[in-house]
Amino acid sequence: MNFVVDSGDIIAGIALFFSIYATFKTIKFNNRQQKLILTQEKLNQLLLEKETTVIEFEKQAELGASFLKLGSNKYRLKIWNKGKALAQNVSIEFPEGNEVISEHEINEKFPLQFLDVHQAVELIAFVGLSTKSKHLVKLEWSDGRMQRVEKLIWVTI
The missing domain is CATH 1.20.5 (Single alpha-helices involved in coiled-coils or other helix-helix interfaces)
Incomplete structure (x- = not known):
């Protein structure tokens, strides 16, 4: 082949x-x-x-707090919303005791129905020589999240 x-x-x-x-x-x-x-x-x-x-x-609000000094003996506790959403039903507590803000002032302004974005509320603070310089503030609010938000803040005078 x-x-x-x-x-x-x-x-x-x-x-x-x-x-x-x-x-x-x-x-x-x-x-x-x-x-x-x-x-x-x-x-x-x-x-x-x-x-x-x-x-x-x-959807979240972000609250903060600090003391402001307005003069020689005038202080305010300022609560503000620096978040992107409206805070609703805002409440404030002092877990370790409150010696600087009058109960009347707190009851008059809180619970706050709404705290809009970049809005603030001020509480008159009574500061003396024996006043502690550091206070624990507990803020609670509702916003777009499922559960109520709680934040603990140490504020100083």
């Missing part, structure tokens, strides 16, 4: 080689494409989580 190779066999062999090469490149390209799709899905998930966090942050 004689095995004869003519030009058609050579062309068919070259075509087979290019077909195998093209198949290999297509498989390699598809693998890269799958990796790119997975990376895009992870990126989209991270962006979605970030946006969700921003939306949740937009």
Whole structure:
């Protein structure tokens, strides 16, 4: 048996080689494409989580407190909202005792129905020589979160 190779066999062999090469490149390209799709899905998930966090942050009020000195013997306890949302049903307590703010002043202004963004309320403080310089203030409020928010703040004179 004689095995004869003519030009058609050579062309068919070259075509087979290019077909195998093209198949290999297509498989390699598809693998890269799958990796790119997975990376895009992870990126989209991270962006979605970030946006969700921003939306949740937009629903939150953030209250703070500090003493202000207005003159030689005049002090005020200032409660403010520096958050991005309205604080509702704001209440104030002094867990370690209250010796600087009169109960009448507290009962007159609190519970505060609303404390809007960048709004503040001031309470008249009575400071003497025997007054402690550090006081614990407990603020509670409702905002866009599911539960009522509680914050303990040490304020100093």
